[in-house]
Amino acid sequence: MERIPYLGQTILRWQVGASSFLALPEKGARLMNWNVTLGDGSVRDIIYWPEVSSLDNFHRIRGGNPILFPFAGRTYDRSEMNHWRADDSQRRPMPQHGFARQGDFRITRLDERGFSALLVPGDEAKAAYPYDYEFTVSYRFEPAGLYVEFELTNHGAAPIPWSAGHHFYFTLPWTSGLTRRDYVFEAPATKTLKHIESGRLVDGPRLAPRETLDNPALVDTIHTGLRGHAFAVTERGSGQRLRFNTGFTNTLARDAAIVTWTQDEKAPFYCIEPWMGPPNSPENKTGLHHVGPGQTQKFLVEITLE
Secondary structure (H helix, E strand, O other), X not given: OEXXXXXXXXXXXXXXXXXXXXXXXXXXXXXXXXXXXXXXXXXXXXXXXXXXXXXXXXXXXXXXXXXXXXXXXXXXXXXXXXXXXXXXXXEEEOOOOEOOOOOEEEEEEXXXXXXXXXXXXXXXXXXXXXXXXXXXXXXXXXXXEEEEEEEEEEOOOOOEEEEOEEOOEEEOOOOOOOOHHHEEEEOOOOEEEEEOOOOOEEEOOOOOXXXXXXXXXXXXXXXXXXXXXXXXXXEOOOOOEEEEEEEEEOOOOOOOEEEEEOOOOOOOEEEEEEEOOOOOHHHHOOOOEEEOOOOEEEEXXXXXXX
């Protein structure tokens, strides 16, 4: 592991086998880039990071893996966005995707294979989520993959709601000359949903179990009713694959979701996002998890390059 100056900050770099990982743990526990050196000496970006001239508004940069906590996506209270209503019936503010991606973290573990970082709640977090808790993001890096774990511990006397997620930006296409049509997304979903402006979830498009990433119906679609914990993106022709596995500790995966999204048809990235549940979980009561007093819950994602 080495420290590298970057646009006025110090980022960390890990070299594990052929894989290189860049992160700025103190800012949103953000993994910025994952790339692999191939046998011919060329470098392939797996997790996308754009060329930027400044880290101002770091959390708004479209790249890496923004952490979505305590709730992924948009939350509503009675059709008004950026609010939510807790179990105590009090209305509170809640930014889109929560506050962790723009929050400060303190490194609690740093070694040759990754890091753990603890959220340090600021004023925004305390106003939106006034609980006594610890939220930790942990990465472990492998020669051909990574593990990332969310851990939420409740130190208070009342249950804590959450439904967090990831916003992985993957470089696409992987190979020069290919297009999104050359990549297949495969997930064990039995249902798709869309999130409309009122905050409600409605039925989404009818999709096949295997869809190429040029299908516009995939954009901003929530895949749920999962029959298993594994899903994948495969490059046709070469057979190269990114395989995903998810897992939960001390809570059920019943309403787990995968969100597929990209900015537009020309964007150099495509987002495959494992979430603990669909958006607006506090109001829709779908995919909402509760950590009891003195308890800990975990959400794990494993990504492997095959």
